[in-house]
Amino acid sequence: MPEPLLALRGVSKVYARDGAPVRALDGVDLDIAAGEYVALTGASGSGKSTLLHILGCLDRPDQGSYRFAGTEIASLRPDALARQRRAVGFVFQAFHLLPRLSAVDNVALPLRYSGVAPAVRRARAVEVLRRVGLGDRLEHRPGELSGGQQQRVAVARALVGAPSLLLCDEPTGNLDSRSGVEVIELLEELWREGCTLIVVTHDPGLAARARRRVSMRDGRVVGVAEQER
Amino acid sequence: MAGLRESLAELGHELRQQRLRALLSLSGVAWGTLSILLLLAFSVGFAELFARRQQGLGTGIAIAWPSRTTKAWQGLPPGRRIRPTHDDIRALALAVPGLEALSAEFVAGERLQVGARVLRVELSGVDPEFGRLRQLEPRPGGRFLNAADQDGRRRVVFLGDDLARSLFGADEPVGRTLLLREAPFTVVGVLRTKEQDSDYGALDEDRAFVPAATFADVYGTRLVNNFVYRAADPARQEACTDRIVQALAARLRFDPTDRGALGLWDTTEEQRMVATIFLAFHVVLGMAGVFTLLAGGVGIANLMFLLVRRRTSEIGLKLAVGARPAQVRREVLVQTLVLVGAGGTAGAVLAAGAVALARSGPWIAETGVPRIPTALGAGAALLLLAVGVLAGWFPARRAAGLDPAEALRE
Known part of the structure; x- marks a missing residue:
């Protein structure tokens, strides 16, 4: 049986909050194969965002093992961890676009750190923005775009490095329902093209669209359900 | 360096947001550079005038004149005129x-x-x-x-x-x-x-x-x-x-060990002493300038800490999209060096202007002709580089050490 793209074994993460330790993840075991579409659900504070950060190499487990495409993440030094992040596309609820930059410069940002020449960066960013339907908004700044358009820019930024894994943290949380559907359809299109898609959400409707639903509570995985559509 | 142009554009944007603070910090470095260069330019001019006057008598010469013996020698009493x-x-x-x-x-x-x-x-x-x-x-x-x-x-x-x-x-x-x-x-x-x-x-x-x-x-x-x-x-x-x-x-x-038989004025001794005094003079003035420049560097470091704090979320985003900590550190460091370089250049231009004006003044007969020797210019540039690295190092380290997940929550 081939090794899963992502494999977590006994992963725990403890934070200090107001001096007291808070166990955000508690012995999580989870495998996610390449090309899967997974929804991570759970109440606020259940640990799903922490799990997403660990999956995206933004954070490292305090205990347990996390292997990404066969690489043990806990053993990576900061620079290697940064390089590993380039294989991941992140979409955040708050978009995290830089307000002073145009759409195309926001999208090109990740390429700045991978040694891509400026002209190539821009060409790729333009291509991806066209792909998400914003070919006519290249020079617009985030403040000049609607919420849905901003999230499309964020999706384009996640895609520009051609990642194998797309992680979305409440991607529709700040959008009206129409824009939300447009964004999730865009993400699913990318999944159908072969990208592994993991979405954190508390929207049951959105969670129901995934092929697998992982439920969390108090830092533990309390249920994994395969879903048919 | 990754995206130098973008990095400088970011700096420009942040400075526009913090105009007064940026201006004050840059002024600190400019003032420090001006102090070092001006103080030492005048100090060098004065030392050269002094040396020129001193060497007007002759460089490294000794003047000896016959005196009286101070020791008895082969039956001859001391006090004999030679x-x-x-x-x-x-x-x-x-x-x-x-x-x-x-x-x-x-x-x-x-x-x-x-x-x-x-x-x-x-x-x-x-x-x-x-x-x-x-x-x-x-x-x-x-x-x-x-x-x-x-x-x-x-x-x-x-x-x-x-x-x-x-x-x-x-x-x-x-x-x-x-x-x-x-x-x-x-x-x-x-x-x-x-x-x-x-x-x-x-x-x-x-x-x-x-x-x-x-x-x-x-x-x-x-x-x-x-x-x-x-x-x-x-x-x-x-x-x-x-x-x-x-x-x-x-x-x-007379006795070959009788140094008193000759009067002696060895100018090398006083030229050495004056050289030592002027060296101390340069060091004291230079240190005064260096401390002023260091104070300017502290101002720049504070500004950079502020900018890093204001941009915590942005730095978190950069780390999240694959920037290596070393790349983030280098960005902040280069931005600091650019700031220090700009302040230093302003100070150097002002100093060069002031020295050019002072060289034609009527006072040069008494103060000497101030000048900025190449070594002083190079030393000031190296010092600015050191101040820039020092001022940028700690903010840069803080930026590079940010936890991306935490920073994104800011």
Whole structure:
């Protein structure tokens, strides 16, 4: 049986909050194969965002093992961890676009750190923005775009490095329902093209669209359900 | 570097948001640079003026004059006057290795006459080497006394520039004749104007010099008043003096260890002392400037800490999309260096302008001509680089050490 793209074994993460330790993840075991579409659900504070950060190499487990495409993440030094992040596309609820930059410069940002020449960066960013339907908004700044358009820019930024894994943290949380559907359809299109898609959400409707639903509570995985559509 | 242009655009954007603070921080560095360069430029100018005046007497020379013995020697009592002749002094050139130049000097107060003008001056009879030893450079068109003058016992004279003016007015003195003890002497050269802050008898600008052999003839004397010498290696001056005393002691019969038999003015000692004093002066002024610049650096470091704090979320995003901590660190460091460089350049331009203005002021006769030597410019640039690295290092380290997940939550 081939090794899963992502494999977590006994992963725990403890934070200090107001001096007291808070166990955000508690012995999580989870495998996610390449090309899967997974929804991570759970109440606020259940640990799903922490799990997403660990999956995206933004954070490292305090205990347990996390292997990404066969690489043990806990053993990576900061620079290697940064390089590993380039294989991941992140979409955040708050978009995290830089307000002073145009759409195309926001999208090109990740390429700045991978040694891509400026002209190539821009060409790729333009291509991806066209792909998400914003070919006519290249020079617009985030403040000049609607919420849905901003999230499309964020999706384009996640895609520009051609990642194998797309992680979305409440991607529709700040959008009206129409824009939300447009964004999730865009993400699913990318999944159908072969990208592994993991979405954190508390929207049951959105969670129901995934092929697998992982439920969390108090830092533990309390249920994994395969879903048919 | 990854995205230098973008990184500088980010800095420009942030500075526009923090105009006053940025201006104050840049002013701190500019002021520090200005302080270092101005203080040291004036200090260098003053030191050079002082050295020029000091060396007007001669660089690294010693002047010795016969005195009385202080020790008994071979049955002779102490307190005996020693009387070296021109031959005794000339013999030192062979007896003392390591001497670079040596000249005897006869001295007399004498009246010089040109037409109706009569002036009483200090007249020296010297060897040709005297000109080189005592910085007696001739004005164009003239020369100092030479070996042919000495050998031929020629009646020629070299005049101090002030004396020449007093005797000949605006006329060119070279080739003209003056009367010395009613004998005609031809002027062969006039001293080029020089700075001189010390003398024995009179400043060179007011003196007249004739060949030592001519002097001996005219005055019927063989006994020199003093002699001037310089060691080839300044560090061996003291040893040369010992050998001179020994050589003279052998010829004039006194104790070879009796240093008191000769009066001695070794200018290398005071030139060394003055050099040390000016070095300390440069260091103190330089340190004052360095501390001002460091204070400016602290201002820049504070500004960079503020910018890093304001951009925490942005830095978190950069880390999240794959920026290596080293790349983030380098960005902040380069931004700091650009800031420090801009402040330093402003300070350097102001300093260069102020120095250029000061160089043409009437005060330079007393303060010297301020200048920014290349080494000072290079030193200031290196110092700015060090201040930039120091000021940027800690904010850069903080930025690179941010936890991306935490930073994104800001």
